[in-house]
Amino acid sequence: MRPSDEPAAALRPAREFSYASGADCAPQPRWVAVETPIAFEFGGQPHAVMMASPIDLIDFAYGFALTEGIVDSVDDIRGVESEASAAGRTLKIALSGPGLSSHMARRRALVGRTSCGLCGVEDFAAMPKPARVKAAAAIAPSAIKAALIAFEAEQRLNALTRSVHGAAWCGRDGRVGAVREDVGRHNALDKVIGAMARARVDSADGFLLISSRCSLEMVAKAARFGAATLVSVSAPTALALDEAARLGITIVAVARADHGLVFDAPKSQDEAAA
Numbered sequence: 001m002r003p004s005d006e007p008a009a010a011l012r013p014a015r016e017f018s019y020a021s022g023a024d025c026a027p028q029p030r031w032v033a034v035e036t037p038i039a040f041e042f043g044g045q046p047h048a049v050m051m052a053s054p055i056d057l058i059d060f061a062y063g064f065a066l067t068e069g070i071v072d073s074v075d076d077i078r079g080v081e082s083e084a085s086a087a088g089r090t091l092k093i094a095l096s097g098p099g100l101s102s103h104m105a106r107r108r109a110l111v112g113r114t115s116c117g118l119c120g121v122e123d124f125a126a127m128p129k130p131a132r133v134k135a136a137a138a139i140a141p142s143a144i145k146a147a148l149i150a151f152e153a154e155q156r157l158n159a160l161t162r163s164v165h166g167a168a169w170c171g172r173d174g175r176v177g178a179v180r181e182d183v184g185r186h187n188a189l190d191k192v193i194g195a196m197a198r199a200r201v202d203s204a205d206g207f208l209l210i211s212s213r214c215s216l217e218m219v220a221k222a223a224r225f226g227a228a229t230l231v232s233v234s235a236p237t238a239l240a241l242d243e244a245a246r247l248g249i250t251i252v253a254v255a256r257a258d259h260g261l262v263f264d265a266p267k268s269q270d271e272a273a274a
Contacts, residue, residue, distance in 0.1 A: 006054035006084075008034050008181070009161050033161040035183050037088030042070060043095050053157070053164060053182040054089060056191045057082050060182075061091040063194025067221035069130070071095065074197045130223035132248045132268065136204045139172060139229050139252075146174030147209055147231070148257050154179040155211065166211040167192040169201065170231075177206065185212035186221065193225045203227050214253055216240050223247045228265070231255050236263065 013027035036054040040047045040061070047070075052060065061080040065071045078094040147170040154176055155166040165185040169177045169192050180191035189210060196203075203226030210218060214232035219240045222230045230244070231252040241263050244251050251263040 005057065006034070006036070006089075008053045008055045008157050008164075010034050031160045033157070033163045033183050039088060039090040040064060041090060041092045044092075049088075050184065050187060052184055052187045055157075055182075056180050056195070057089065057091060059180060059191045059194035059198065060187060061093050061194065062198055063190035063192070065093060065194075066197055067190055067193055067224040069224065074200075130220055130247060132246070133223055133226050133228050134204065135248060135267070136228035137172075138250070139207050139231075140174075143170070143172060143174030144207075144231055144252060144255060144260065145257050147176055147207075148233070148255055150174070150176045151179065151209055151211075155181060157181040158211070164188075168209040169193075169196045169206055170209055171206045176209075177201070185210065186217055188212075189218060189221050193221065197225070207231055209233075209255075213237070214240050214251055216243055219243045219247065219249060219251075222249060231260075 009031045011029040012032050014030040015023040015027050016025050017023040034054060035051050037049050038052045038054070038057065038060070039049045042065070058080050062074060062077060065077060066074070071077055076096050078096055080094070081092040083090045083092060147168065151166065151168050154168070158164045158166060158181060164181045164183050165188045166179055166181045167188040168179045171177055178192055178195045180188050180195060182188040182191060189208070192208070207229035208222050208225070208227045209231045211233045212218070213234040214230065214236035216237065216239045218232075219230060220243065228248065229250045229252065233255055234253070236251055236253045241251060244263065245266055248265045248268060250265045253261045253263065
């Protein structure tokens with residue numbers, strides 16, 4: 001675990017259940033995922049409470065701030081403190097002067113859930129509207145295959161609990177640069193984006209890979225980071241594909257080591273003319 005992290009899995013007794021004989025065997029310890037309330041404070045002001053796995057929280061703070069549009073870059077964040085209490089953990093994010101002013105002008109109240117990406121948005125105007133990403137060369141199928149194989153082996157928390165999501169940043173050669181896991185699929189993506197942003201990784205140098213379905217919010221978060229390709233082990237929604245087309249993001253969905261579905265992003269007028 002990284003500094004300030006807490007255990008992300010805990011042992012609980014469970015009895016094997018059979019439809020023929022019921023649960024008449026002795027209890028055995030079973031690993032289950034830990035879910036913790038994580039409160040976000042920006043400039044000393046409460047902003048959101050998200051249910052999350054209590055690991056990689058500094059990455060979570062950076063990634064959440066970026067993908068929610070609270071800051072435009074990691075340079076707008078002066079520092080992050082993680083504070084534990086009986087209720088959960090609080091991430092205290094200090095913003096630079098311009099970042100704080102921008103945030104205070106668009107504050108919103110939000111109570112997060114592990115499965116929710118638009119909780120707390122008050123009206124349609126407040127829905128995420130990231131800018132179109134910069135065009136990048138297509139990712140080779142061989143790189144996606146290599147990343148998928150490595151990704152499965154790197155999801156150690158899910159191998160233990162079978163109940164968490166994973167997200168990864170992969171290089172153009174398919175090498176997995178970082179993997180983050182969480183009970184919330186949005187949280188896992190925020191964490192890996194935060195890790196890559198802190199490392200100053202160029203978003204044109206690879207692609208994002210997620211274990212969950214590809215929804216509108218996941219596409220919006222990928223766009224905030226600037227990733228031109230998002231690979232999903234599960235299926236996309238129609239709205240996610242529409243948004244990906246608008247943002248210039250290629251979606252590779254239902255991705256397996258031997259096949260997948262590619263939803264190519266249409267070129268912009270400037271790209272088509274080049």
